[in-house]
Amino acid sequence: MRLLVLAARHYPWVVGTLLVAAAAAVMMATPARELVPWLLGGYALVVAARSAWGMVRDLMAGTLGIDLLAVTAICATVAVGEYWAALVVVLMLTGGEALEDYAAHRARRDLTSLLSHAPERGHQIRPDGTTEDVPIADVRPGDRLVVRPHETVPVDATLVSPSGTFDESTLTGESLPVDLTVGQEVLSGAVNGSSAVTIAATRSAADSQFQQIVALVAEAAESKSRVVRLADRFAVPFTAVALGIAGTAWWLSGEAVRFAEVLVVATPCPLIIAAPVAFMAGMSRAAREGVIVKSSATLEVFHRARTVAFDKTGTLTWGRPDLTDVRPSDAFEADDVLRLAASAEQYSAHTLAASVVAGAQRRGLARSPAEHADEVTAGGVRARVDGRDVVVGKRSFVAEAVGSDIAATPLTSGELAVYVAADRTYTGALVLRDEVRPNARATIADLRRQGIRHILMLTGDAEATAQHVAAELAIDDVRAGCLPADKVAAVRAVTPRPVVMVGDGVNDAPVLATADVGIAMGARGSTAASESADVVILRDDISRVARALAVGRETVDVALQSIWFGISLSVALMLVAAFGVLPAIVGAWLQEAVDVVSILWALRAVGSRGTRGVRTAETPRAEPSRV
Template sequence: MEATASDRFKTGILFLAVLGLSAGLAFYVFGRSDIASLVWIAGVLPALLALFVEILRSIGRGEIGLDIVAALSMTAALVFGETLAAAVVAVMYSGGTFLESFAEGRARREMHTLLSRVPRTATRHQNGGLQDVPLDEVAPGDRLLIRQGDVVPVDGTVSSDGAFLDTSALTGESLPVRLTRGSDVMSGSTNAGEAFDLTATRPAKDSTYAGIVRLVEQAQASKAPMSRLADRWSLGFLVITVSIALAAWWFTGDPIRAVAVLVVATPCPLILAVPVALVAGLSRAAHFGVLIKGAGALESMARISTLILDKTGTLTDGRPQIVRIVTADGMDETQILRFAAALDQASKHPVAQAIVAAAKLRGLTLPVPQDVAEIPGEGVVGFIEDRQVVVGGLGFVLQRVQEPAVSHPDIEAGAVVVALAVDGQLAGHLVMSDPLREGAADMIARLREQGIARILLATGDRADVATRVTAGLGLDGIRADLTPDQKVLLLLSERKNGPVMMIGDGVNDAPALAAADVGVAMGARGAAASAEAADVVLLVDRLDRIGPGMEIARASRRIAVESVVAGIGFSVLGMIAAALGYLTPVQGALLQEVIDVAVILNALRALRISPRPGLSDAPPSEHSLKTDLSQGTMA
């Protein structure tokens, strides 16, 4: 993204301050101290004016920040002729605000990716033909054509014999669903089968997907702003600074001592150390595949006490996997998998693709299917090595075997059965489900060790499926059958226990991610909407990345606090020395630079943070990052 107007403005202020200080020093070296003083004043004034504007805005918001101390020091230095000291302070202050702006620059997200996921046009049946029309022209009763792979643009009902839809981004249901004529269809679903006709029941602005967009926008607008760590120290530091400066002037009658105190007190350790430590933490987290969109998000991440997890695609893999193979008619498991996968090579169905992937993972060689016919959402018929093979739902396959009276295999909630028949005989079944991600239990245990007191599951899936999948994880609660707005309400109700983190991947998670104190999106294969709405994006398709991310966030914040305490301590000692007459304003400014360098070097320790060793803690390779992102939806 290109720089914002605010970023460019702060860059300009820093440029003028540095130019003024450098040019003034050049004139001073060549004996023109009078011109040097004017140049320093010219370099200070833009920073000082911008500072006064920011102070007025802060007061209007009811906030008292570090800006007041910096304004006092620069103003006092100019009033009493200490222009070099004022120029040094201006450079350091504008440099600190620029660095902080850089750290926060990507924290605000735009909604363009979420909005662009739905097509701008729809294909409408009109006058015996098809015509592409803008979405806002679609009215209830219009008949639309939804092609394979299209995202349904408006709510409606199926007007064809049937439709096969992937609703995982909206409901959390990992497997596509088969709908019959007259069934309701939600906008935002993806057509996973053949093209079908849809009769619109609502205009685009009132459809399900548009409602989710509005929920995200409202959540972002109502989300409390992240307060700067430095500002929480500012009031006490301001009181100490003004008290020492006034005492020095009162007891000595020398205003220059007060100026020296104010210059030494310029809060550059606070302004610089905090963003340096947090930016270093951002860089370190990215090394482990955790993209944190700003220093404020990292700071909030360090204070999380409650975690809410989505199920499908987050706590689970989001892709159906074979959990067991039931054999019949003398075939072994390998033969059943080989025949099913060979025929499923001709299908784009997610379950078929999962079966093919499982066969290849086992190293099976798959012959090319012949004379294939697919009934979308039902099954596939064809020939493998001159043998007739049928793969699909149990009912579909039983209609094509010689002995249809076969009992349905026992399956757990949320699982699906794929049946296989060879040469008219039932050969067996493949039982598939969406299992927990590997290491999910260890990840939850690790987060509890880090201080997460409460961990909940929030899903749009059925309660029995959610309960079965999470058995043994020791969650503090399961909330199932939730709509996007209900997820937001759950998050708001949990906030009474402390800052809340939400982890999700689907479009239905986007409003909750936007409303959370920290929203975390599964960026590798998750919906672009959730990645846009979130504060943190996991760049690799591994939930265990959140553990190292949390450790880095907490360590970065601790280093930032250490730097602040040390910086304030040294600054107070310097103020006392200036009040006693041991430091001139220029010497105070130079001392402050030494303090700045010291606290910045300490803050840079965040670049060397090493999360607690574990099998899952190795940084992802460049290849794995590229692979995960290329398979996902992030742009």
């Protein structure tokens, strides 16, 4: 009884239809059987009027309702006395809502699973050492929180405890727990292991990774694809064909019942439900792959994409150069040069500064505190270290501080140099290299196998460095020395289209918004890039780009297949019914079977066949602190 009440609350018209059918069946065995036609016909016409009013509202809202055939079929079957057939058509209409809800829930399950993990409160540590449960909206950067065993990390933070183990599978798809040590970044949405840990918030809840992902999921769930809108427009020719076959059958046979028999098998269900279900299923599958697709229309663009453009730094490469060599001048030792540089650079947020500091740490060199430090945009850093005036940065910047020109240190393709001076004396150069991601070449090859005809690399780096990376990845079209505006102009002009742009940094935000589809490497990347992109890759893995395109291509194929498969079956049944060999009641039940087959076909998009043949070598090194 409770289940019936629950069903009646959510789907009153389905329950009503079943109750009317049951009541009519009981009445057939009683003297009241003469009232059965009135009961069935009256109820069917009420449902038809309800659907007709819905079509009117759709037209007033600027969209075309596609229940015309069903409404016409109900009226026709009632008019010719096929009351039970009319009730089966009513069941199709009312049951379609329940079936659509189930199918959409099945397809959306993985996409919305993140929402169930969203924490609402955090255990804040008070100054006296006690804890207080507070809404996560009240947590501010710098606040210390306790995360108990198996709880979800509420905000982005750094680990205060000596170590901790976290499950980031909800965020990244990585099934293995991640071991972190004190000072490393802990992402909101990660699930703590079996021991309580202390964290220090680095962002408010609204700015944290998990809440941004939740917002992307909500945006994605509400979107509607152009192919789905195209499915709506299939209703016009399909309706015309159905009415034409039904009218011709009536005219040739002279029997009005033929008109009703044809229309009961002319369902618009493949158009109403199948295509939207396929697209929601595809977005769900992409979410399982660690890819948030903000709009289902993006999947349709993936299906047609012919050009993919990549930013270099942080996308095709790691984005944080490694220190490979220290070249001191004659009067200095290599360790002294690196220690002075790292002591000055430790106050800079620049990517190269982090690389210098990391290089010093690997060599076990202790950094000295600076009395003061100033960063000059596009130049470098000046700092007072151990009583010395240290300058670190570009050759021209350091040469200006020294007061004379500095010879450029020899570099090979892919390398760059940071120069160092102390007390107006040149002390040496640091050589760094930004390594190409190990699976970048395989990803490029996968894209070509999927039919991408043009692959382009855009970068602000020098021509020699850009060409070195391009040669390693077999990319022919390279645009070096690009400012953000140059990247935008290049993407606007590139052919063939549509064009997909992949980037990660703040300077990529304009070009991601300009491309037909922008993909942001958002796992550790820029919030600005993620917000301007159409797709956000949650994992620091370039191979997810190829996976995303594969999912999009198969999803559109499945959506169109479900439409044409359902329509083809319906047309075949209409032609059979036109010859009078398919009674209305039998045709109505056969059409229900067509509806189920169309929806099950659409749900194939939930599967993983689209990634077969896509090489997805995982990124072999964890980089929790990379910029």
